[in-house]
Amino acid sequence: MTTAVASGAFPFLAEGGLGAEGLYIGRDVHAEASFCFDPFALYGRIEGFTNPNILLAGVIGQGKSALAKSFALRSIAFGYRVYVPCDPKAEWTPVAEALGGKSIALGPGLPGRLNPLDAAPRPASVPEADWAGEIRKRRLLLLSSLARTVLGRDLVPMEHTALDVALDAVVARTADSRTPLLGEVAAALASPHTLDEGTTSGHLGDAARDLAHAMRRLVHGDLAGLFDAPSTVRFDPTAPILTIDLSRLSSSGDDTALVLAMTCASAWMESALSDPDGGRRWVVYDEAWRLMTHIGLLQRMQAQWKLSRGLGIANLVVLHRLSDLLTAGDAGSQGRALAEGLLADCSTRIIYRQETDQLAAAAALLGLTSIEMDAVAHLNRGRGLWKVAGRSFVVQHLLHRDELTLFDTDARMHKTDNIAAATGEDPTNPSFTPQSREPAGGT
Numbered sequence: 001m002t003t004a005v006a007s008g009a010f011p012f013l014a015e016g017g018l019g020a021e022g023l024y025i026g027r028d029v030h031a032e033a034s035f036c037f038d039p040f041a042l043y044g045r046i047e048g049f050t051n052p053n054i055l056l057a058g059v060i061g062q063g064k065s066a067l068a069k070s071f072a073l074r075s076i077a078f079g080y081r082v083y084v085p086c087d088p089k090a091e092w093t094p095v096a097e098a099l100g101g102k103s104i105a106l107g108p109g110l111p112g113r114l115n116p117l118d119a120a121p122r123p124a125s126v127p128e129a130d131w132a133g134e135i136r137k138r139r140l141l142l143l144s145s146l147a148r149t150v151l152g153r154d155l156v157p158m159e160h161t162a163l164d165v166a167l168d169a170v171v172a173r174t175a176d177s178r179t180p181l182l183g184e185v186a187a188a189l190a191s192p193h194t195l196d197e198g199t200t201s202g203h204l205g206d207a208a209r210d211l212a213h214a215m216r217r218l219v220h221g222d223l224a225g226l227f228d229a230p231s232t233v234r235f236d237p238t239a240p241i242l243t244i245d246l247s248r249l250s251s252s253g254d255d256t257a258l259v260l261a262m263t264c265a266s267a268w269m270e271s272a273l274s275d276p277d278g279g280r281r282w283v284v285y286d287e288a289w290r291l292m293t294h295i296g297l298l299q300r301m302q303a304q305w306k307l308s309r310g311l312g313i314a315n316l317v318v319l320h321r322l323s324d325l326l327t328a329g330d331a332g333s334q335g336r337a338l339a340e341g342l343l344a345d346c347s348t349r350i351i352y353r354q355e356t357d358q359l360a361a362a363a364a365l366l367g368l369t370s371i372e373m374d375a376v377a378h379l380n381r382g383r384g385l386w387k388v389a390g391r392s393f394v395v396q397h398l399l400h401r402d403e404l405t406l407f408d409t410d411a412r413m414h415k416t417d418n419i420a421a422a423t424g425e426d427p428t429n430p431s432f433t434p435q436s437r438e439p440a441g442g443t
């Protein structure tokens with residue numbers, strides 16, 4: 001047996017830098033060894049590894065989504081569950097189907113509806129009264145981040161009060177068993193009478209005028225109906241993978257609609273993830289660079305991440321450039337602080353190729369050495385610099401041929417040679433059986 005075959009057959013013996021526990025990712029390029037990774041296994045085992053979250057950045061088409069999908073697929077074998085709250089390219093749907101999970105498609109003309117104000121089931125360990133407070137807090141956070149996104153500015157204190165009062169009025173009016181709807185909150189905001197009844201300060205009606213218009217967009221605008229009706233799907237906590245396909249919304253060209261939909265969809269999904277006995281879970285934010293400019297979303301995301309730490313949830317956020325983090329605001333601004341907080345909340349950073357003009361920004365943000373910077377500039381597809389709590393690896397992500405077929409987002413990728421290169425198979429080996437060899441031609 002050659003060394004190459006032996007290390008393939010016994011990956012647990014050819015120990016990589018982080019040990020052989022967890023998901024097999026591929027080859028540690030420098031150590032010529034298998035590279036395995038499991039954020040839960042590393043937690044508390046190596047110094048400085050304070051959270052299971054992962055940041056993954058790289059230019060278009062480098063295999064970021066493929067790596068995220070491998071994480072998902074391979075960790076199912078370990079009993080982990082996977083949640084993708086916003087899939088703007090519908091590329092996770094085949095993965096969900098192949099793994100026996102579910103994908104919910106939302107968009108104009110589709111039957112799916114999600115009510116983002118759905119209350120999460122109460123975990124057994126939390127008293128009833130505390131839980132009611134928690135749900136109220138989450139709903140307010142969602143409402144204010146939706147309003148913030150539409151208005152494009154921070155809410156003023158009176159607007160926060162108006163949201164508070166409107167939500168309470170709606171909850172008080174709806175029967176016990178029913179969840180309030182966004183449309184009802186919007187109606188309450190547009191009714192000065194309701195608002196002034198609920199407060200002693202008066203004049204909330206005037207202050208809430210902008211808010212009422214902002215909410216109208218969710219109820220009557222391009223997202224009409226989608227998030228303003230009782231949910232048509234129930235969250236199934238036993239499904240191995242659940243994804244929300246927003247591709248029908250992303251084609252409209254207006255990012256705000258997509259961002260609002262992402263906010264609602266992730267709020268709906270995240271509230272269902274609050275069961276501490278739900279086991280280990282991944283939440284994958286593919287294409288998260290679209291969110292970075294929206295402070296309302298960042299705020300919600302950060303609050304959710306703080307909660308997820310205790311729940312056994314690892315978040316994986318996918319960006320193009322690290323400078324996407326900087327688009328959240330100028331140095332010293334609230335947006336920038338939020339984005340930097342998000343980075344600090346990721347003990348694992350995986351850097352795929354960056355544009356040359358982006359290298360300095362990446363190096364500054366991550367504290368890369370010049371050698372690491374040089375490595376990042378020369379990475380090819382599927383190969384990344386992994387910074388795990390300060391340790392550094394260059395890892396080639398290896399795909400099984402079935403994964404390659406399933407994860408394909410690129411029509412040019414059907415050549416056998418590419419499959420062989422990606423899976424590490426040797427096409428000259430007689431035991432190699434090409435399944436999809438195409439006639440030579442073209443290139």
Ligand SMILES: Nc1ncnc2c1ncn2[C@@H]1O[C@H](COP(=O)(O)OP(=O)(O)OP(=O)(O)O)[C@@H](O)[C@H]1O
Pocket residue numbers: 058059060061062063064065066067381382383396397398399404407408409410411413421422
């Ligand atoms: N490790 C790998 N080896 C070989 N091919 C790969 C590897 N990773 C990804 N690919 C192929 O490269 C193509 C692009 O990958 P992917 O969609 O994951 O890129 P991406 O970085 O997510 O791009 P985008 O920024 O556009 O979302 C896919 O067709 C995939 O099959």
Ligand SMILES: [Mg+2]
Pocket residue numbers: 064065066286287
């Ligand atoms: Mg992708």
